[in-house]
Amino acid sequence: xxxxxxxIALLLASFIAVYVxxxxxxxxxxxxxxxxxxxILWQIRIPRVVAGLxxxxxxxxxxxxxxxxxxxxxxxxxxLGTTAxxxxxxxxxxxxxxxxxxxxxxxxxxxxxxxxxxxxTFKLANLRSQLSSxxxxxxxxAVSAIFTAIVxxxxxxxxxxxxxxxxFWNFGSLALITRENLMGITITAIIGGAIAWKISPSxxxxxxxxxxxxxLGEDVPRVRFLALVALSLLAGGAVSTVGSIAxxxxxxxxxxxxIYGPTHRKLILHTAIIGALLVVVADTLSRxxxxxxxxPIGLVTSLIGAPVLIALVSVKNNVxxxx
Amino acid sequence: MKRxxxxxLVIVLTGCANSQNSQSNxxxxxxxxxxxxxxxxxxxxxxxxxxANGVAEIMTSLNARSILVGRDISSTEKTLESIxxxxxxxxxxxxxxxxLKPDLVIIDASTGPKSAIDQIRSAGIKVVQTPESWTLxxxxxxVSAVAEAIGAPAQGVLLNAAIAxxxxxxxxxxxxxxxxxxxxxxxxxxxxxxxxxxxxSLISAIGGVDVGAxxxxxxxxxxxxxxxxxxxxxxxxxxxxxLQSVGGVSGLLKLxxxxxxxxxxxxxxxxVDDSLLLSFGPRTPSLVVALSQKVSAVxx
Numbered sequence: 038x039x040x041x042x043x044x045i046a047l048l049l050a051s052f053i054a055v056y057v058x059x060x061x062x063x064x065x066x067x068x069x070x071x072x073x074x075x076x077i078l079w080q081i082r083i084p085r086v087v088a089g090l091x092x093x094x095x096x097x098x099x100x101x102x103x104x105x106x107x108x109x110x111x112x113x114x115x116x117l118g119t120t121a122x123x124x125x126x127x128x129x130x131x132x133x134x135x136x137x138x139x140x141x142x143x144x145x146x147x148x149x150x151x152x153x154x155x156x157x158t159f160k161l162a163n164l165r166s167q168l169s170s171x172x173x174x175x176x177x178x179a180v181s182a183i184f185t186a187i188v189x190x191x192x193x194x195x196x197x198x199x200x201x202x203x204x205f206w207n208f209g210s211l212a213l214i215t216r217e218n219l220m221g222i223t224i225t226a227i228i229g230g231a232i233a234w235k236i237s238p239s240x241x242x243x244x245x246x247x248x249x250x251x252x253l254g255e256d257v258p259r260v261r262f263l264a265l266v267a268l269s270l271l272a273g274g275a276v277s278t279v280g281s282i283a284x285x286x287x288x289x290x291x292x293x294x295x296i297y298g299p300t301h302r303k304l305i306l307h308t309a310i311i312g313a314l315l316v317v318v319a320d321t322l323s324r325x326x327x328x329x330x331x332x333p334i335g336l337v338t339s340l341i342g343a344p345v346l347i348a349l350v351s352v353k354n355n356v357x358x359x360x
Numbered sequence: 361m362k363r364x365x366x367x368x369l370v371i372v373l374t375g376c377a378n379s380q381n382s383q384s385n386x387x388x389x390x391x392x393x394x395x396x397x398x399x400x401x402x403x404x405x406x407x408x409x410x411x412a413n414g415v416a417e418i419m420t421s422l423n424a425r426s427i428l429v430g431r432d433i434s435s436t437e438k439t440l441e442s443i444x445x446x447x448x449x450x451x452x453x454x455x456x457x458x459x460l461k462p463d464l465v466i467i468d469a470s471t472g473p474k475s476a477i478d479q480i481r482s483a484g485i486k487v488v489q490t491p492e493s494w495t496l497x498x499x500x501x502x503v504s505a506v507a508e509a510i511g512a513p514a515q516g517v518l519l520n521a522a523i524a525x526x527x528x529x530x531x532x533x534x535x536x537x538x539x540x541x542x543x544x545x546x547x548x549x550x551x552x553x554x555x556x557x558x559x560x561s562l563i564s565a566i567g568g569v570d571v572g573a574x575x576x577x578x579x580x581x582x583x584x585x586x587x588x589x590x591x592x593x594x595x596x597x598x599x600x601x602x603l604q605s606v607g608g609v610s611g612l613l614k615l616x617x618x619x620x621x622x623x624x625x626x627x628x629x630x631x632v633d634d635s636l637l638l639s640f641g642p643r644t645p646s647l648v649v650a651l652s653q654k655v656s657a658v659x660x
Contacts, residue, residue: 330584
């Protein structure tokens with residue numbers, strides 16, 4: 038029952054997310070069972086909830102790939118510079134006028150930005166010696182700060198609505214999601230998830246250390262590269278469409294490890310479910326707590342995710358040592 | 361008793377002057393005219409700097425432009441272009457004000473910084489604070505206060521009478537449901553006007569129903585897709601630069617919730633010059649007429 042709890046909670050949270058909102062839907066069940074009958078439900082609320090599910094799963098899997106590739110419990114898209122790279126890639130692409138936020142083109146550019154930033158972090162952290170966890174985190178924070186600053190500068194200097202605001206890129210928002218945006222993030226989630234599934238046994242071996250993994254027959258650079266590609270696709274798709282939503286990439290994999298153990302293949306599905314749950318709950322709270330206004334979802338995810346993580350660490354502080 | 365010259369009320373209601381913009385649904389500054397007095401009267405001051413939004417416009421309508429020697433950046437009318445600006449952004453530059461040797465500076469509650477006003481006062485210059493105007497009702501109070509400050513209260517009475525007379529004739533019979541959206545796409549600011557936004561009084565004046573004022577709690581409320589779709593306005597009014605900031609009408613229609621409204625479906629979007637829409641001064645009667653005509657046109 039404990040192992041089914043996140044999936045059951047996700048179903049419940051998704052239903053509540055579809056049921057509640059700024060507007061009470063008349064004849065809710067009839068509207069729900071008749072696709073397209075109610076514009077608010079079918080064109081605004083359900084696409085937003087679906088986007089929350091996909092984005093949450095993507096960010097959570099991105100975190101799992103980051104931690105697996107780095108063999109580092111603190112690694113996650115925002116710490117490695119992945120998120121900031123995705124933001125910068127998207128903003129630069131939008132400013133050329135060739136793509137719009139939420140389009141497949143913007144997602145490709147976001148994923149490329151994510152890949153460039155993450156690769157830069159790895160390259161710089163690896164300059165003087167073997168990849169150390171400490172160097173990776175410090176360099177990642179620095180790269181992230183640089184890319185975030187450039188996004189801020191561009192947002193301040195170029196007054197284009199379609200480039201969105203710095204608060205969007207820093208705190209994220211599902212408020213501007215439309216049905217048309219769902220296709221792109223679905224594609225990146227499927228491709229990223231498939232790569233993650235494929236390399237998950239290798240990530241198990243990588244968690245024993247690079248040398249051990251090598252002696253177990255793993256092509257460590259290849260596995261790490263594929264994990265980075267998956268990470269960039271997943272984070273790039275999510276961030277380029279809804280901005281940066283904090284904490285999901287860090288909290289969801291750890292919560293999943295606590296419940297399901299360290300095996301990556303098991304973790305793929307469960308991490309995605311927990312990430313989707315966190316984002317859907319956070320988005321429901323962000324659009325209902327301060328009605329008729331909305332709270333930034335990034336604030337809500339931090340407020341939910343951080344205490345959960347602290348509680349988990351307090352209860353079972355050797356959760357990461359099981360890797 | 362002031363000696364009043366021949367009074368000519370120049371009321372040019374050019375709502376019909378939309379021939380240039382019949383397709384764009386834009387109301388620009390050139391589409392409206394201010395109500396002005398042609399009378400002459402002596403004033404109690406001779407050099408006035410205005411640092412309050414809309415006061416320079418009122419001074420012009422009171423036929424007191426000759427004593428206006430400095431203005432704030434928000435006074436954008438063409439007739440005021442030759443008057444020096446003494447603000448940087450919306451910050452008052454005291455050195456520039458004092459250098460103009462005014463005998464009166466007019467401010468309002470929004471004028472700042474306070475230290476700059478204190479410096480102007482310290483230089484021995486009289487500073488008068490006039491009320492801000494956020495509704496049609498406020499116009500008369502503000503006009504009276506400005507007229508009083510420059511020593512021409514009778515001019516204020518005349519101007520108020522002209523403005524009140526002009527506002528009364530623009531009621532639409534269909535009572536269309538209208539929403540005012542305040543947009544700043546570059547900052548991701550999307551707000552729906554409610555009771556007290558200012559736009560609500562304009563919408564009432566043309567006989568429309570401000571759907572935001574009816575059901576939303578604050579003068580400006582966060583625009584969520586669902587709340588806008590539920591309000592379902594027939595017409596949406598925005599500021600011109602605000603509309604540009606979201607990428608024009610096509611960009612506005614891409615914001616979730618807009619396309620689901622009747623206004624979105626029929627593209628009944630009217631944009632009004634930013635400095636004109638909520639100016640609540642002598643141009644407002646002309647604006648009300650122009651707005652009434654635009655709303656009728658987009659509903660056809």
